[in-house]
Amino acid sequence: MQTRPVIRYRAVHKAFDLPVLxxxxxxxxxxxxxGLFGASGAGKSVLLKTxxxxxxxxxxxxxxxxxxxxxxxxxxxxxxRDKVGYVFQHAAxxxxxxxxxxxxxxxxxxxxxxxxxxxVARLVWEALERVLLDPREVMTKLPAELxxxxxxxxxxxxxxxxxxxxxxxxxxxxxxxxVNTAGVQRQIRRxxxxxxxxxxxxxxxxxxGLEMCNRVAxxxxxxxxxxxxxxxxxxxxxxxxxxxxxxTAAEAAVDLVATT
Amino acid sequence: xxxxxxxPSRAExxxxxxxxAGRTVLQHSGEIAxxxxxxxxxxxxxxxxxxxxxxxxxxxxxxxxxxxxxxxxLAGIVTSQQGGYQFTGAIxxxxxxxxxxxxxxxxxxxxxxxxxxxxxVGARITAELGTMKVSEQIDAFYSVGRDPVSILAAPRVVAGxxxxxxxxxxxxxxxxxxxxxxxQLTVGLGPNSFLYGARLYWQSWDLFYxxxxxxxxxxxxxxxxxxxxxxTEGGAEGVGKTTTQAVMFMTLAVLIMDALFPxxxxx
Numbered sequence: 268m269q270t271r272p273v274i275r276y277r278a279v280h281k282a283f284d285l286p287v288l289x290x291x292x293x294x295x296x297x298x299x300x301x302g303l304f305g306a307s308g309a310g311k312s313v314l315l316k317t318x319x320x321x322x323x324x325x326x327x328x329x330x331x332x333x334x335x336x337x338x339x340x341x342x343x344x345x346x347x348r349d350k351v352g353y354v355f356q357h358a359a360x361x362x363x364x365x366x367x368x369x370x371x372x373x374x375x376x377x378x379x380x381x382x383x384x385x386x387v388a389r390l391v392w393e394a395l396e397r398v399l400l401d402p403r404e405v406m407t408k409l410p411a412e413l414x415x416x417x418x419x420x421x422x423x424x425x426x427x428x429x430x431x432x433x434x435x436x437x438x439x440x441x442x443x444x445x446v447n448t449a450g451v452q453r454q455i456r457r458x459x460x461x462x463x464x465x466x467x468x469x470x471x472x473x474x475x476g477l478e479m480c481n482r483v484a485x486x487x488x489x490x491x492x493x494x495x496x497x498x499x500x501x502x503x504x505x506x507x508x509x510x511x512x513x514x515t516a517a518e519a520a521v522d523l524v525a526t527t
Numbered sequence: 528x529x530x531x532x533x534x535p536s537r538a539e540x541x542x543x544x545x546x547x548a549g550r551t552v553l554q555h556s557g558e559i560a561x562x563x564x565x566x567x568x569x570x571x572x573x574x575x576x577x578x579x580x581x582x583x584x585x586x587x588x589x590x591x592x593x594x595x596x597x598x599x600x601l602a603g604i605v606t607s608q609q610g611g612y613q614f615t616g617a618i619x620x621x622x623x624x625x626x627x628x629x630x631x632x633x634x635x636x637x638x639x640x641x642x643x644x645x646x647x648v649g650a651r652i653t654a655e656l657g658t659m660k661v662s663e664q665i666d667a668f669y670s671v672g673r674d675p676v677s678i679l680a681a682p683r684v685v686a687g688x689x690x691x692x693x694x695x696x697x698x699x700x701x702x703x704x705x706x707x708x709x710x711q712l713t714v715g716l717g718p719n720s721f722l723y724g725a726r727l728y729w730q731s732w733d734l735f736y737x738x739x740x741x742x743x744x745x746x747x748x749x750x751x752x753x754x755x756x757x758x759t760e761g762g763a764e765g766v767g768k769t770t771t772q773a774v775m776f777m778t779l780a781v782l783i784m785d786a787l788f789p790x791x792x793x794x
Binding site: 316319320321345348349351353355356357359360361362372373375376425429 | 658659662663664666667668669670671672673
């Protein structure tokens with residue numbers, strides 16, 4: 268028996284100057300690691316942002332855990348955001364806050380107010396350790412003092428500190444070298460398993476995405492071009508999917524050569 | 528069809544331009560109205576931190592004080608010298624006290640302070656929030672259930688409303704004193720005669736008028752700056768472009784409101 272989806276995209280339409288999403292229907296199930304592929308500008312990040320109401324669709328709706336993001340109570344959106352951790356493409360750490368304060372903001376406000384300082388410090392400490400950062404070393408640093416890879420990890424710590432049920436990853440490996448890319452991919456797999464969360468991963472890195480995810484989709488021309496298992500994606504005869512896989516494999520090879 | 532053409536006529540292009548401009552004005556107005564609604568909601572709901580307001584008051588007020596004082600000193604000196612040059616031998620020189628005091632309090636103090644704050648405070652707010660917008664920090668606030676309007680916008684508007692009238696009061700005082708010293712040095716008008724002239728035409732309403740202007744400017748500058756910052760798009764280039772536009776809008780807003788004040792508040 269199929270379980271109830273934890274995220275449901277229902278006929279999501281969005282246009283900026285041109286149409287980006289043209290009626291996306293998609294269900295994500297509990298515990299899945301779901302990969303969302305597509306070329307730049309295909310609308311992957313836009314779709315991900317609609318999940319917690321960061322972008323409002325022109326038409327359609329998104330439901331998270333049975334709650335409507337756009338047609339429900341305003342309190343529902345707050346509850347949804349408390350349940351979801353969002354990892355931004357370039358970490359999006361708050362420049363004026365140190366690492367501790369950045370991670371602390373990931374705790375839902377009502378919970379934070381009810382906790383004493385020691386408990387908050389312990390949760391932040393644990394979150395930093397989970398992303399393999401030494402809390403003693405980074406806690407008081409400002410984002411400007413961190414490397415790109417460390418910023419990503421702090422961004423992940425902020426997303427997981429509140430104990431989310433769902434993690435949304437927006438291009439988690441963009442801008443990282445192959446070593447850091449592999450490290451972040453290992454962390455995504457490990458954290459999704461340890462925290463028992465549903466993960467939706469938007470990525471350009473097709474090979475990495477196919478290895479990590481148990482179901483994938485490809486967006487093209489504002490619509491879902493492919494939806495299925497990684498094995499089916501690799502074996503797809505669809506010329507657009509094939510061209511995308513081959514081109515990405517070629518680019519990955521060039522990157523590898525360039526860094527060795 | 529006879530008379531039809533693929534390319535639009537000049538009149539059609541002009542009308543399309545007017546429609547686009549109208550739509551842009553309506554869009555900005557609507558967004559500012561929503562921003563103001565959210566700021567009021569944050570203040571009424573006591574979701575604005577006093578510490579943030581005090582910090583913004585320090586940044587806008589204390590850190591702007593040197594440049595505001597320098598501008599006021601120069602405004603007082605220039606007005607005094609100009610008046611002295613024009614009126615020596617024509618009318619009793621003590622009238623210069625009135626000319627300097629009224630010019631500084633009614634016009635130079637509030638307007639020059641506002642223009643200085645447009646560059647120093649307004650541009651900074653737009654660039655700061657614009658950078659946060661393009662680096663997704665504003666989205667990050669929403670994603671962790673925090674309201675950026677309560678955290679970033681409301682403290683800046685409250686601080687502007689409190690701080691700008693204080694800065695204008697300081698600018699008025701310093702401008703008049705600088706004008707008085709300049710009158711003594713350039714046309715030999717002593718402080719007693721200067722102050723006599725200043726008191727002769729002085730009305731308490733003038734100070735109220737000056738501080739009301741300051742209050743309106745203190746509200747307008749951060750609101751426009753925040754609005755522009757929060758609608759920034761397009762990376763570093765977008766931040767630069769929006770900051771330039773914001774400075775232009777804030778300066779125009781200050782000058783237009785300045786032109787509207789006399790018919791509204793002066794007989």
